[in-house]
Amino acid sequence: MSRCDDTSFSVISSAEDIDTIFSDSGQETDVQDGTRSDSSCAESTSICPSVYRDDFAHGRRYHGYCRGRYPLPNDGREQRREELIHSLMLEINDGQLFHADIGRRPQKIIDIGTGTVADLYPSASVIGTDLSAIQPSWVPVNVRMFVDDCEAPQWLHGSGYDLVFFRGMAGFLRDLRGLLERAYPRIKKGGWIEFHDFIPQIFCDDDTMSDDDALRLFHESAVQGLRCFGFEPLQALNLKEMLREAGFVDVQCTTKKIPISSWPRDGKLKTLGLLAGMVMLESLDGLAAKPLAALGLSSHQREKLLEQAEKSLEDVKVHRYVKYCFCYEARKRMKTSPETASVAILEHKALQPYHFRFTPFLRKTYQVGLPADRPICKSFQTGSCPNGTRCSERHVFSVGGGDSRSTNTTTTTMMQSGGLNSLVCKHWLRGLCKKGEHCEFLHEYNLRKMPECNFFMRNGYCSNGEECLYLHVDPLTRLPPCPHYDMGFCPLARNM
Structure with a gap:
């Protein structure tokens, strides 16, 4: 059982008896804030109570998880x-x-924000994050909401995303x-990434705004x-430049001017201006709290600037x-279709040389393809072989057995090392294997052979x-499979 603390994230749930995903995000928090919980949580459990313990300052409520990470209420x-x-954005x-x-x-x-x-x-499986557990208790069945920091290196798991x-x-x-x-390698070929943001600066093109405009100075x-x-x-x-540096090529960026207040004559712009003015009015108090306090301004000074x-x-x-x-851009697909690429491989015209060498792997890992009558390695029988899987002789081990009632000597069965014996027995891991020492799989906890x-995988x-x-x-570390070998025949097998 793992301890449930502020360094965990969970699928949002308001009921304590609902099983939800819980995993470690590794984020550092203030260990002196007194918000760590002593309750224990299983790997799949409800959200920890400490996540609901919000912080209060300047008359506003702030998130308690990863305290101080986000300065707005x-x-x-x-x-x-x-x-x-x-x-407004719609x-x-x-x-x-x-x-x-x-x-x-x-x-x-992946939907953030x-x-x-x-x-x-x-049809899509949607993942979202938030530092605050403020989402509604009812969400669509295809959503998994996590209380976590989306910048946590280990948070972004999986691959093949259609949209981030x-x-x-x-x-x-x-x-960023x-x-x-x-994010780039996690997006599938042809998948998209997109950002929508307001720039927190106040502009004016017709000199109706003075240099000492209070609203502009406040935002600065x-x-x-x-x-x-x-x-x-x-x-x-x-x-645009950051997306290109990350590997995205044809980035499309558009910037629009959104009026503040109802001064435009155009009907749509007037509507946008009214909404933008309401948003800005609601945002001033939150910006006057922690952000302005971080500059060392007193409460009186902040109230005056706000007014x-x-x-x-x-x-x-x-x-x-x-x-x-x-800004949005799609990760480029392959320039050639899989069918064209397959024909190019078959006709040895592929731009990238393909060398399928599966036999060395089989020989090294499973001892497949080696002569069955080769001698038995004496070093392996006495303890261990310094050549390991590169040894040209057979590696076999002895299993004691036989009926002591029929003979005074104990019969010895020689079993081949490698083959199925190179993988750990799944039934043994669960304590359910009935074959005992005669099982063709390994009965040991070997991380290299799990x-x-x-x-x-799915x-x-x-x-x-x-x-x-x-x-x-x-999945990003896997070698690409040979499409012909999967169908039962590879024309390049003669080169193996």
């Missing part, structure tokens, strides 16, 4: 602001959540480049305060706007986690 007022942002994108062309029936999606993708694609979608997150990621590098101070937490709020401006910014926001004669950018976990994760008895092989 998570209370009801902030959740209403998030709902306004959701409506209005900006003409009702679309994203622009990636993932087809009608995607299978695997939205939470509504699962409703649109019931981030909304309003770029400015709050401390290592590292996250993109980890808030940006400096967020940098004290290790963030770069303006790094969404560099998303001036709110008053400035009411002035519709000032034609302010913010920038909204979204059978592979079929569940992990799904990219295992509900047993580190407690699983079988081997978990990262």
Whole structure:
């Protein structure tokens, strides 16, 4: 049984008797905050009570898990602001959540910052994260929500994702480049990654905004305060270059001007301006708390800046706007179809030389293909062979047996080392093997010879986690299979 503490993440559940996934994320937290729980949790269990222990400061509520990681509140007022942002982004994108062309029936999606993708694609398995356990108790059946930091290196597991979608997150990621590098190999060929973000700067093109505009000065101070937490709020401006550095090639980035307040004459822009003004008004108090406090401003100074910014926001004669950018790109598919590639391999015209050498592996691991009448290795019988699997002689071991009533000598059965004997017995691992010493598989806990976990191989994760008895092989480390060998015949076998 593992201890349940703030360094774990769990599928969100409000009921203590609901089994949910629990695994270790390795995030460091403040060990003096007194929020660690002494209760014990199984590998699959409900969310730990400590995750619900929120932090309170400046009259607002903040997440308690990974305390201090995110400097904005998570209370009801902030959740209403998030709902306004959701409506604003839908209005900006003409009702679309994203622009990636993932087809009608995607299978695997990571959704960070939205939470509504699962409703649109019931065929997909959707994964999301949040530092706060504030999601509704009822979620679609195809959603798994984790309380975790999406930047945790070991959080992003599995592969073959159709879409990795981030909304309003770029400015709050401390290592965006590292996250993109980890995400790239997990996206399938033809899969997409997409970012949607507001740039926290106030602009004006017609000189109606003065240089000492209170709203602009407030946001400039808030940006400096967020940098004290290790963030770069303006790094969404560099998303195109970062995506290219991570391996994405044809990155498409679009920036739109979103008015603040109802000053535009155009009907749609006026609607966007009203929504943007409401969002900004709701965000000022949260930005005036921890971000401005990080600059060393007193409570009185922060209240004064907040009051001036709110008053400035009411002035519709000032034609302010913010920038909204979204970037998306698909991981490139193979330039040639699998059929064309197969023909090229068969005709020895492939650009990349293929050398299938399976016989050395069989000989080394299973001693297959070696003469059956070769002599027995005496060194192996007396203890161990210094040549190991490279030895040209047979490695056999003795199994005592026989009927002592019929003879005074004990018969000895010689069993071949290798073959099935090179894998651990699955039944023995569970204590169910009835063959005993006559079993053709190994009866020992050998990490190098463990059978592979079929569940992990099919799904990219295992509900047993580190407690699983079988081997978990990262799909990214696998060698590509020979398509012809899988069909029963490989024309290159003569070269093996």
